[in-house]
Amino acid sequence: MKVAVVDIKGKETGREANLSDAVFAIEPNNHAVYLDVKQYLANQRQGTHKAKERAEISGSTRKIKKQKGTGTARAGSIKSGVFKGGGRMFGPRPRNYSFKLNKGMKRLARRSALSLKANDKAITVVEDFNFESPKTKDFINVLKALGLENKKSLIVLGESNNNVYLSSRNLKSSEVITSSELSTYKIMNANNVVLLEGSLEGIETNLAK
Template sequence: MEVAVLDKNGKETGRKVSLSDSVFGIEPSDHAVYLDVKQYLANQRQGTHKAKERAEIAGSTRKIKKQKGTGTARAGSIKSPVFKGGGRIFGPRPKDYTQKLTKGLKKLARRSALSAKAKDNQIMVVEDFNFESPKTKDFASVLKALGLEGKKSLFVLGDANKNVYLSSRNLKASEVVTPSELNTYKIVNAKSVVFFEGSLEGIVSNLSK
């Protein structure tokens, strides 16, 4: 599959790059994508949620009323879950939500996500560029030139580029990552994936193994 290389002004450079069929042209595995996205979201959970149970509530241990003769249900402790301020029944406890997947499955998921994007013509390639200094306005102009203004987009750098990264941080709909930060969730979550020309070789090399 060949894709035209654009400059940061959205104009064709006259060059084309061939996207590897082993990464951008496979039959997508929806289940692999599902498992990888589920793992990513699960691993974002801190698991620090905690509610106090009956034994952890501070309060008197005396019997709050006599056993019989009140006309109401018997009650022994103010810390009982049936009273306001009492302990919570089966409350949440700290838990590790971390999940693990094999490297092969994670690579299959990323190839599947990229192939789905390529099939839907949601992949663009731009020649490598930089800004003289970090300016949100400069990155916004690139988005407008590429027709991505206000749309969820993911830019994949060839190498770490501080000025481009900092210029994008104030724009919530766009994200800039390096190849090592690229994952299935970010690919699926973006409406369009924009690769810097210098990033393709490393991505294909890593995902083809």
């Protein structure tokens, strides 16, 4: 698959990038995408939620009323969950939400996500660029030139670039990552994926296995 390479002003450079069909033009596996996104979101959960149960509540242990003859249900402890101030019944406990997903499945999911974006013509290839210093204004100008100012965008660099990263950090609608940080969730969460030329080799090396 060939895609025109543009510069940071949105103008075509006259060159084309050859995107690997093994990564950007496969038959998408929607279930693999679902599982990888589910794992990513599960891994974000801290799992530190906790509610006090009746054994952890401070209170009297005396029997609060006689067993029979009251006409109401028997009750043996003020710490029971049926009373105000009592322990919570079947409350949340700390737990680990993460689960295992093998590497082959994760690679398939990322290839599927990139192929879905390619089918939607939501992938743009931009020549490598840098800023002299971190400036959010310069980064916004790049997004405007690419027609992505009001869209959620994912910019993928070949290698870490501090000036570009810091220039984008204040923008909620745009995220800058390196090719090694690419995930199915981030691809699917963006309206448009911007690939710098320097990132293509790393993406294809990591995913075309």
